[in-house]
Amino acid sequence: MNNQATKKNWIPIGIILVIVVVILGGVYFSGGRGSKKVTKIGVIAPLTGPLAEYGIAFKNGVELANSQNGNSNVQYVFEDNKWDSKEAISAFNKLVQVDGVSAVINWGTPTSEAIAPIVKDTVPFIAITTEPPITSISPYIIRGGFNQPKDYVAQVWKYLRSKNVKKIGVMKTDIVYLNSLFAELQKAKNSDESVTLIDNFNFDDADFKTSIGKVSKGQYDAIGVLLVSGQVSTFYKQAKELGLSLPITFGSDFFESQSEIDAAQGLMNGAVYANTGATQEFTDKYVSTYKNSSQMASAAYGYDLAKIFNTVINYQDKDTILQSLKSVKDFSGVEGTLSYSETNNDRYFTKPTYLKTITDNKIQVIN
Amino acid sequence: MSIILQLLVNGIIAGAIYSLVASGFSLIYSTNKFIHFAHGAVIAFSAYVLYYLFSVLELNFVLAVILSIVFASFLGYVMNLLVYKQLRKKHASYVILLIASVGILMLLQSLILILFGADIKTIGLIKITKGLQFWGVFITPLQILIVFLSLILLAGFYFFMKKSKFGKAMRAVSDNRDVAEIVGISSEKVYSWSFIIGSAIAGVAAILIGLEQNLTPTMGTSLMIKGFAAAIIGGIGSTYGAVLGAFLLGIVENFGIGYLPSGYKDAIAFIILFIFLLIRPQGILGIKRRS
Amino acid sequence: MEVYFIHLGILIGIYLILALSLQLALGYTGLINLGHIGFFAIGAYTSALLTLNGFSFLFAFLASGFIAMLSAIILLIPTNKLKGDYLALATLSFTFVVYALALNWNSLTHGPIGLPGIPKPYLFGIHFSSNLSFLILTVIITLASYLIIKRIIDSPFGRVLEATRDNELSTRILGKNTYLIKLYAFGLSAVFAGFSGSLYAHYITYIDPSSFTLMQLIPILTIVIIGGIASLRGTIMATIILILLPETFRFIGFSSSIVGPMRDIIYALLLIIVLLYKPKGFYGNVELE
Numbered sequence: 001m002n003n004q005a006t007k008k009n010w011i012p013i014g015i016i017l018v019i020v021v022v023i024l025g026g027v028y029f030s031g032g033r034g035s036k037k038v039t040k041i042g043v044i045a046p047l048t049g050p051l052a053e054y055g056i057a058f059k060n061g062v063e064l065a066n067s068q069n070g071n072s073n074v075q076y077v078f079e080d081n082k083w084d085s086k087e088a089i090s091a092f093n094k095l096v097q098v099d100g101v102s103a104v105i106n107w108g109t110p111t112s113e114a115i116a117p118i119v120k121d122t123v124p125f126i127a128i129t130t131e132p133p134i135t136s137i138s139p140y141i142i143r144g145g146f147n148q149p150k151d152y153v154a155q156v157w158k159y160l161r162s163k164n165v166k167k168i169g170v171m172k173t174d175i176v177y178l179n180s181l182f183a184e185l186q187k188a189k190n191s192d193e194s195v196t197l198i199d200n201f202n203f204d205d206a207d208f209k210t211s212i213g214k215v216s217k218g219q220y221d222a223i224g225v226l227l228v229s230g231q232v233s234t235f236y237k238q239a240k241e242l243g244l245s246l247p248i249t250f251g252s253d254f255f256e257s258q259s260e261i262d263a264a265q266g267l268m269n270g271a272v273y274a275n276t277g278a279t280q281e282f283t284d285k286y287v288s289t290y291k292n293s294s295q296m297a298s299a300a301y302g303y304d305l306a307k308i309f310n311t312v313i314n315y316q317d318k319d320t321i322l323q324s325l326k327s328v329k330d331f332s333g334v335e336g337t338l339s340y341s342e343t344n345n346d347r348y349f350t351k352p353t354y355l356k357t358i359t360d361n362k363i364q365v366i367n
Numbered sequence: 368m369s370i371i372l373q374l375l376v377n378g379i380i381a382g383a384i385y386s387l388v389a390s391g392f393s394l395i396y397s398t399n400k401f402i403h404f405a406h407g408a409v410i411a412f413s414a415y416v417l418y419y420l421f422s423v424l425e426l427n428f429v430l431a432v433i434l435s436i437v438f439a440s441f442l443g444y445v446m447n448l449l450v451y452k453q454l455r456k457k458h459a460s461y462v463i464l465l466i467a468s469v470g471i472l473m474l475l476q477s478l479i480l481i482l483f484g485a486d487i488k489t490i491g492l493i494k495i496t497k498g499l500q501f502w503g504v505f506i507t508p509l510q511i512l513i514v515f516l517s518l519i520l521l522a523g524f525y526f527f528m529k530k531s532k533f534g535k536a537m538r539a540v541s542d543n544r545d546v547a548e549i550v551g552i553s554s555e556k557v558y559s560w561s562f563i564i565g566s567a568i569a570g571v572a573a574i575l576i577g578l579e580q581n582l583t584p585t586m587g588t589s590l591m592i593k594g595f596a597a598a599i600i601g602g603i604g605s606t607y608g609a610v611l612g613a614f615l616l617g618i619v620e621n622f623g624i625g626y627l628p629s630g631y632k633d634a635i636a637f638i639i640l641f642i643f644l645l646i647r648p649q650g651i652l653g654i655k656r657r658s
Numbered sequence: 659m660e661v662y663f664i665h666l667g668i669l670i671g672i673y674l675i676l677a678l679s680l681q682l683a684l685g686y687t688g689l690i691n692l693g694h695i696g697f698f699a700i701g702a703y704t705s706a707l708l709t710l711n712g713f714s715f716l717f718a719f720l721a722s723g724f725i726a727m728l729s730a731i732i733l734l735i736p737t738n739k740l741k742g743d744y745l746a747l748a749t750l751s752f753t754f755v756v757y758a759l760a761l762n763w764n765s766l767t768h769g770p771i772g773l774p775g776i777p778k779p780y781l782f783g784i785h786f787s788s789n790l791s792f793l794i795l796t797v798i799i800t801l802a803s804y805l806i807i808k809r810i811i812d813s814p815f816g817r818v819l820e821a822t823r824d825n826e827l828s829t830r831i832l833g834k835n836t837y838l839i840k841l842y843a844f845g846l847s848a849v850f851a852g853f854s855g856s857l858y859a860h861y862i863t864y865i866d867p868s869s870f871t872l873m874q875l876i877p878i879l880t881i882v883i884i885g886g887i888a889s890l891r892g893t894i895m896a897t898i899i900l901i902l903l904p905e906t907f908r909f910i911g912f913s914s915s916i917v918g919p920m921r922d923i924i925y926a927l928l929l930i931i932v933l934l935y936k937p938k939g940f941y942g943n944v945e946l947e
Contacts, residue, residue, distance in 0.1 A: 048477065048480060049585070050585075052480065052485035052584075053484075053485040053486045053487075055485075056484070056485055174630055199628055199629045200628045200629060200630045201629050201630055202629075202630050202632075202633065204585070204589045205629065205630075205632065206580050206581070206589075207377070207381060207632075208629075209373075209377045209380075209621075210373075210374060210377050210621050210624050210625055210629070211624070211629050213370060213373050213374070213377070213625075214625075229486070229487055230487040230581045230583055233487070233489070233581065234580065234581060236495075237495045240495050240496065240497055241495065241496070241497060241498040241505060241507050242373075242498060242505045243497050243498065243500065243505050257486065259486050259487055259488070259489075260487065262489070262491070263487060263489040263491075263581060264495075265491070265494065265495045267495060292484060292486065294486035294487075295486070
């Protein structure tokens with residue numbers, strides 16, 4: 001077995017050398033610990049792949065805050081976690097070790113769970129997730145972003161009970177966030193009420209017809225449409241086409257999307273959901289800047305987190321940063337009033353949860 | 368009884384959608400002998416082009432449809448010209464062509480993301496209304512059209528492959544390229560045309576699927592996987608077999624999730640695929656190739 | 659700063675074991691295995707589930723190789739008579755089947771929720787919890803895998819493997835039981851794939867089905883092809899390039915609105931360009947049929 005042209009075989013070694021030089025150079029010039037004056041904050045979000053809408057909206061929110069309430073001493077470095085654990089860990093390592101960021105924010109539950117074990121005592125880490133167990137892994141982890149499933153459920157059940165709803169049927173996509181909502185719905189029910197799972201779907205399912213066929217008229221007083229974006233409008237469409245007249249319907253923060261509502265062509269009117277909110281002023285500014293109105297809630301908490309980092313944080317060292325985050329109280333953000341809260345080792349930011357409904361193809365806050 | 372009928376109809380509709388994907392893919396696979404994964408991206412991209420022409424630029428719908436199909440066809444032709452043909456000249460194995468096609472898929476999907484963003488889009492041509500009802504079963508006019516067109520494709524392929532001169536040329540190249548060349552068939556021309564026609568079918572699929580479902584940047588991948596499974600079950604080497612395989616797949620899937628949780632739909636599809644490959648690898652209508 | 663490099667080193671090690679194992683099956687024995695990521699997944703889940711349920715890392719690690727091997731045998735027996743691209747198709751659908759099972763078998767794999775909190779290895783009294791210690795463990799296992807595979811390839815058995823790849827019929831005529839030979843090579847490649855899956859699970863400490871799709875197979879396949887069929891050296895080079903190259907993209911200052919997809923576009927373009935210019939790979943000397 002001999003090589004034909006030994007000259008050609010130097011190419012891969014050459015490529016590797018070039019790559020190593022580029023990486024080392026990049027590492028060197030990224031400044032290691034971060035230059036004295038500018039503090040860097042790492043933001044990891046799904047910018048491609050599943051749920052990219054959320055990641056992109058979140059990133060836009062951060063950038064919008066930075067352009068409006070910018071702090072010349074604070075800079076944001078963005079990385080794409082591609083909704084993949086390996087990528088998330090690489091991104092975290094690069095941000096902390098190479099860019100020398102002083103804090104990291106990561107969007108999404110699975111990726112946050114992958115990063116949590118390596119946070120240790122490196123930098124404060126804000127995980128955008130609804131899973132409390134994550135904060136017990138390191139004292140530097142705080143949860144941010146979504147509303148708490150408990151708050152969501154309280155609002156939704158209150159509304160449903162006011163309409164005499166006893167039997168709930170749920171169409172659910174199998175992801176952690178929606179599973180928590182479902183679990184909380186079940187926990188909060190009274191003995192004469194029922195919460196049944198109609199069917200369980202995957203991320204990229206687009207055909208709900210057979211499951212819709214399993215529902216008979218009047219079987220449920222309310223149907224929970226706990227599906228992800230794209231699936232929500234498809235569900236309403238297919239229900240209509242199959243002649244199923246829907247009772248009261250409710251959803252999750254995946255309803256917070258004008259493109260979803262438009263796609264449903266009016267069928268979502270009357271539906272309710274609970275979610276964090278955003279001022280009209282913010283919504284208008286965001287839409288005019290990005291020409292896009294999907295996932296406003298995600299953009300809003302990106303905005304507020306950036307606003308917090310830009311205005312009230314003491315960047316002396318990682319512990320003062322953590323302390324400032326914990327001291328956030330009655331912070332006025334576009335989502336309303338934010339405060340840091342701690343219960344049983346769970347550390348998170350609270351913010352108001354609003355019950356919203358869709359009327360006239362527009363989102364309206366009810367309470 | 369009407370539940371079973373509805374399951375059957377759901378299965379036929381799903382099968383029709385899969386067949387639109389599978390037939391174009393199968394045509395390309397049986398002629399070129401490699402798995403052209405980027406076919407799904409051709410469908411996705413064409414659907415977005417239709418969205419852009421019709422919903423954004425507000426062109427006349429028929430014109431937008433024609434342009435989209437032409438675009439799809441052209442995209443497939445260019446892929447072959449720039450990438451696959453060059454690889455074939457260097458005697459690249461089909462594994463390499465497969466990897467290249469995945470590269471193209473990645474490229475196109477990222478382009479869609481940059482150009483159109485990550486949120487869902489719809490082609491809002493058709494107003495959502497209650498479907499037509501026959502014997503307790505619901506089906507919408509669009510869905511009827513989809514099934515009808517896929518059956519026409521089925522018949523069309525049958526005649527094309529069996530009777531037309533070009534169909535025969537395709538089968539000749541697919542069977543044995545060297546011998547085909549000897550009798551005067553230009554294999555490169557046949558390859559080129561297989562992409563043009565196959566991708567045009569992808570364009571048609573894009574129109575119909577775009578109207579029936581929402582558009583997302585990654586819709587190509589999921590469609591492709593099902594289309595691939597359908598094509599294999601129906602028989603590699605038989606384009607009309609792909610259509611049959613697609614219907615079989617759609618029906619079995621829907622009956623399966625009539626009784627199991629919906630999440631199992633993909634698992635059912637792949638297990639059927641796997642079983643077929645084990646007991647009848649040439650699929651329902653395929654011809655077992657001499658080694 | 660070192661943590662970043664250690665992380666990359668660990669990834670290179672894990673993927674090198676996986677790529678070498680595919681090279682053994684594909685490059686040396688001619689088995690077109692597009693289901694290889696399935697063995698990786700089986701190894702990862704086996705190791706994760708066992709350690710999460712109290713078994714020792716040593717046991718879990720060995721079990722992950724063993725169970726992966728069993729699934730390889732189960733896969734090969736019925737598919738043995740398939741030729742060329744039929745085998746490719748069958749193994750490809752194996753990838754899909756494993757993914758679908760991981761996604762839906764909730765009672766076992768927790769479905770899309772995944773398995774968080776996989777413990778770091780505790781072996782021979784050492785707790786490999788720091789990155790550096792894990793790197794050392796990875797290097798040892800990678801080196802061992804490489805040496806074992808090289809030994810096999812350089813041995814007379816290696817000759818038989820290549821003979822089977824090049825001309826199975828002739829090899830059979832010469833009296834060799836190619837069926838057993840292929841079974842052996844396939845099973846062995848699965849063992850190493852399972853080991854790399856175990857290492858992966860214990861390093862990332864969280865696995866879910868989305869880490870084991872077709873898209874994760876493509877880089878491994880690319881490594882074997884671009885490195886060169888039947889070239890261990892090529893596999894090593896290609897693995898290093900494939901892991902490190904995307905990292906260089908992080909240092910190119912793309913505007914944040916396109917940074918995500920832009921990196922993918924560059925990666926895809928480079929991939930296509932390399933394939934166009936070196937379809938036999940850099941160190942390859944052999945053509946697949």
